Amino acid sequence: MAESTLIVSPAPHIRSGVTTPALMRDVVISLIPACAAGVYFFGARALVSLAAAIVGTVGAEYILERITGRPVTIGDWSAVVTGVLLAMVLPPHVPWWILVLSGFFTIGVVKLLFGGLGFNVFNPALAGRAFAVAAWSALANSGYIWPAGAEAAHWVQGFDAVSTATPLTLLKMGEIGGIPMTRFYAPLFFGNVAGSLGETSALALLVGAAYLLWREHISLRIPLTYIGTVAVITSLYGHDPLFHILSGGLILGAFFMATDYVTSPMNPKGQTIFAIGCGVLTALIRIFGGYPEGVCYSILIMNAAVPLIDRFARPKRFGEVKARGQNA
Amino acid sequence: MSSPSPLSSIFSNGIGKENPTLRLLLGMCPTIAVSLAVSNGIGMGLAATFVLVGSNLCVSLLRKATPNEIRIPVFIVVIATFVTVVDLVMNAYLPQLHQVLGVFVPLIVVNCIILARAEAFASKNGPLASIVDGLGMGAGFTFALVLLSAIREPLGTGIILAAPDLGFEGIRLFSKEYAAAIVTQPVGGFISLGLLIGAVNLLAERGKGRAGRRGSQSPQGGCH
Incomplete structure (x- = not known):
C-alpha cells in the first residue's frame, strides 16, 4: 500500500508551484495582443479563424480522450494554446473547416498519438x-x-495583380529587394502587411513576449540566438537583416514556438544549438529554398533533432573527469 | 508448419492472423506506393497473387531438387519468370494500370512477401498446400491494399473507384478543392497505414479477449 504513495524521482526536488493550467493561461494572455492585431488588420474574419481552430483542437482532445477512455485534459488549457497558435500561423482567410480539421490532426496525430502533453x-x-x-x-x-488601405500596390509600383503575396513572397519573386529596405520597417513593425493571422505585428508579439519574460516562463536564450542567427546569415548573403527579422513568422516562431518546453532541448547548451539550427535553416530556406518562408519547417526539423541534441549536450555529472587523451 | 494443417486454415491464415501487410508489415514499399486508388490496389493485389501462387507451386514442386545452398537464386528465377508474365500481360491488356503501377510491377520480383512465402512455406510443404497458401497470402495482400486505397483515394482526390482502364471515372464524393492532397503523398500513406494497422491490432486484441483462446501471435518485424 505504502509503495504506491511513495514517489521516487531524480533531482531537482524543488517545486515551483507553477501548474500547467496557470502556465498555459499566461501563454493565452500573452497571445492576446497579437490576436487583437490580427483582428484589427484582417477584420472580424480573423475571429472566426481563431474560434474554428480552438473548436478543432479542444474538440479533438475532448472527443478522442473520451473515446479512448483516458482522463479528459482540456482543463489544462494546452489545447486552447495549440488552437490559438494554429490559427495564428495560418493565413487569415483560410476556410474554417481547414482549421477544424487541422486542429483534429494536430491534437489527434501530433499530440495524443505520441502520448499527450509532454510527449509530443x-x-x-x-x-x-x-x-x-x-x-x-x-x-x-x-x-x-x-x-484595407495597405495593398501590395503601395509597396511595388504597378504590381497589383497578386493580392495574396506576403512581403516575403514579394522578396522571393524579386519584386522588392536591396539594402536598406527602410520604407518597409514601419508597416512590418506595426503589422499592416499581408501574412498569417498572428505573425504580422512585431509590436504586438513583442508585448506578449515581454509578458512571458516578466512571468519568467521563457528566457531570451532561444529567441535571441534564433533571430541573431537569421540576421547574421541574411546579411552575409546581402539581404537586409532587419527586413528578415520583422517579416514573416520569425518573431512569433522564435518567442512562442521555439521556446516550447516540450519540443526544445532541456539545458542551455542544447538550447543554443537548437536555436542556431533553427536560424540557419530559416535563413537558408528564405534565401535559397523554394518557399518564401521557412520558420515553420525549420522549427519542425529542429524539433526532430532535439533528442539528439539533448544527448550531445548532456551536462557532465558532478565530479566527472575527462579521461586523458580522450575527447568527449 | 511442421504438421499438416487443414487447407482452410492455411488460406485464412494469410488474410487474418498472418496478413502480410497488416500483421507482418511485409511489402510496405508497394503498399504505400500503389494504394492511391482502389483499382490500383486490386490490380497490384491480383498481380502479386498470381505470382505468389505460381512461384509457390513451382518452388514446392522443386523443393526436393533444390540444393539448399542456392535456393534463393532458384526462388528468384522462378519468381522473376512469373513477374515477367504479369508485366507483359498487364502491359498488353491494362496499359493504363500498367503505367500507373510503373516500376512496382517489375519490383514484385523483390517483394518480400513472395520471397518470404517461398522460403517459409513453399519450400517445406506440398504443392496443394502451397497453392492455397499463395492464394491466402495474395488475398490478404489484396484485402489490405483495397482497404488502404479505400481510405486514401476518396480523402486524397474526392473520387472513389476510378478505373481508367475500364473507362470508369469513379464516383465523386465531394469537390476536388476539399480533397486533402497530403493523403496521396507518401506522408499521408504512412499515417493512413499506421492508423489502419493500429485499428486492426485493436480489433484483433478485442477479438482475442472475447475468444479467450489461442496463444498471442505478435506481429514480427518487416522489411522495406
Missing part, C-alpha cells in the same frame, strides 16, 4: 500548419490578404 515530438501548432498547407495548398496559400 513536434510543436503541435506548426505540425498542424504543415498539415494544412500540404493538404490544401491552394486554399491555404490563397488565404493571405492585405489589410
